[in-house]
Amino acid sequence: MKYAIVGTGARHSMFRTAVTETHAQGNELVALCDVNSKRLALSAGKVKNQKGNGVATYHAAEFDRMIAEQRPDTVIVTTPDYLHDKYIVEALRAGCNVMTEKPMTINVEKLKAILDAQRETGKSVAVTFNYRYTPARTQLKDILMAGTIGEITAIDFRWYLDRVHGADYFRRWHRYKDKSGGLLVHKSTHHFDLLNWWTASFPVHVAANGKRDFYTPEMAIKLGLAGHGERCHECPVADRCDFRMDLEENDKLRELYLDAEDEDGYIRDKCVFAPDITIEDTMQVQVAYANGISCNYTLCAYSPWEGLEIKFHGTKGELTHRHVEVHGVFGGDRQRPVEDGITTELHLAGKAPEKLEVWEGSGDHGGADPIMLGYLFDPQGVEPDRYNRSSDQVAGAWSILTGIAANQAIATGERIHVGEMLKTAGIDLGVDFG
Ligand SMILES: NC(=O)c1ccc[n+]([C@@H]2O[C@H](COP(=O)([O-])OP(=O)(O)OC[C@H]3O[C@@H](n4cnc5c(N)ncnc54)[C@H](O)[C@@H]3O)[C@@H](O)[C@H]2O)c1
Known part of the structure; x- marks a missing residue:
């Protein structure tokens, strides 16, 4: 090929x-x-x-x-x-x-x-949703597919981006809604795709709140960074800023961005506290799915640690998964968890909670990327996928529709019916919204 x-x-x-x-x-x-x-x-x-x-x-x-x-x-x-x-x-x-x-x-x-x-x-x-391939997340799909917790009724899902990774969305094109769709599209497309895939359903109603509370000019002043520059490179307060990105120090960043910026003006290290940022850093979304499941979702982009927590409520019990990807950010330094970064617990009604042995893999994104690349570039060399992890334009569409509807909900203060939104746009995804 x-x-x-x-x-x-x-x-x-x-x-x-x-x-x-x-x-x-x-x-x-x-x-x-x-x-x-x-x-x-x-x-x-x-x-x-x-x-x-x-x-x-x-x-x-x-x-x-x-x-x-x-x-x-x-x-x-x-x-x-x-x-x-x-x-x-x-x-x-x-x-x-x-x-x-x-x-x-x-x-x-x-x-x-x-x-x-x-x-x-x-x-x-093909939309390359690598998160579906993270072994620990595939394991959740396996448990849910087996009906172990009965019918899923509701989900609590929280995703935390720390002050290193989270801040990076506020430096360049991601920070403009018209370039990235905001974090509810750019980042949460992964999370809403996981939800669609785990629940084997699609979003019908979406309500949301979103605001920018942390990456603001006011916060720079509170943090003692008054007089900061428009970018980290040559910023007068860079030496006391925990959010500094040093393009000179990192060879990869220097050659990819700093050495190339004279050609197209792509500045990689813009100040995360700039006034022209148009995306939110604090978002909460409520989703009602076609099969009756309801979900509360939170995305925070300035947490002191990085990872996710999800609880599936079911008619027979609960499935709880917690992944600590980064244990903490102290100053500008990240500390990785030493052990037990991922825990998955099954708690069936009437029984003691059981810590499950978590499926593991190695490679980027918790072992997801190498598995996904096998399915993409060597389809004959891998087993048929019983988890249906490959994603086409329809899965790609559903994964962004929750975030697009949430953006609309934030802008209007209304609860958005995804079917109506699609109808107005002239899009038919071949499903009945009831
Ligand atoms: N799945 C994941 O885990 C994951 C991780 C990182 C990035 N991404 C996605 O990958 C994509 C790229 O992200 P990135 O971090 O590499 O961004 P980047 O800014 O580093 O790279 C984008 C490249 O596109 C080029 N470009 C800009 N305008 C162009 C144009 N008109 N025509 C052709 N090329 C143009 C830029 O010069 C740059 O080289 C994004 O959609 C991002 O969401 C996914």
Whole structure:
């Protein structure tokens, strides 16, 4: 299979390595495409096992020419979120299949364009939801599929981003709602996808509150950071700021962003307390699912630790899962949990709570990425997936609809009916909202 990658920033290297190294058998990287020629050259220089003159590179304006000349079977989309639709639609209409990073896109207009193009071309869209493949999360699916806790009735789900990872969404394109959809789309697409997959259902009603309480100009003053610069590089108060990102110090960040910024003005280390940020850092959402399950969801982007807590309430008992990914942030330093980072407990009514042995894996995102890459790039070499973890454009759509509806709920103060929202946008996902 021949692949081209569009968007050669931080994330694309996972796909590049999979195609050219770990799953090189039967796969070939034919081209890379980006607006920034320095990032393009950096990526091309790292491609291993390339025949001839190396991998072809194209400026974003030459995307059509790239497809015409290189004829990739699949285009992998790893650009910022607000550009996914453009490349997904263009690739489909040029006769290619698509693999896209999450979120598939950020609003219903862009979603409609993707769904129309997929339907009219019959080509495939795969959304790379790596979180489904984290062994500990697959284990929850296994327990729920077996009906161990009976019918699921309600879910409490909380996701905490710490002051290192969480802060990073407030530095660059993610921090603008029109570029990322806000964290309820950009980040929560993973979490709402997990919920759709775990419950085998889809959202019908969504209510939400969202605000920005921490990454604000007022907070900079409270933290003694008055007089801060627009970015960390050369910021007058950087030496006393726990949120400083030092692009010079980290080779990867320097070559990917600092050394390339003169070309496109992409500033990687903007101040997290800037006044022009338009996304929330504190969000709470209530979702009612088509099969009757209700869910309370919280996302906080400035927690002192990082991880998640989820409790499934069922007619026979409870299933509780807690994952401490980062134990704490002290100053700017993170401390990883030494042991027992993940716990899963089954508590059936009338019985003592039971700590389960948690399924484990190794590799990025709790062991998820290597498993997912096997399914994506070596489908013949893996077992048929009894957990149905691969995601197409429909799963991609459902995963963003909760967040898009939540954004609308925050903006209007109303409870949003997802079916009505889809109808207004002219989208039919083939389900009955009752
Ligand atoms: N699944 C995960 O766990 C995970 C993790 C990280 C990122 N992501 C996703 O991967 C995507 C990329 O994120 P990233 O962190 O690599 O971002 P990034 O900003 O580091 O990289 C984006 C790249 O796209 C390029 N680009 C910008 N405009 C373009 C255009 N018009 N045409 C072509 N290329 C253009 C930029 O120059 C840059 O090289 C995002 O959608 C993000 O949500 C997913």
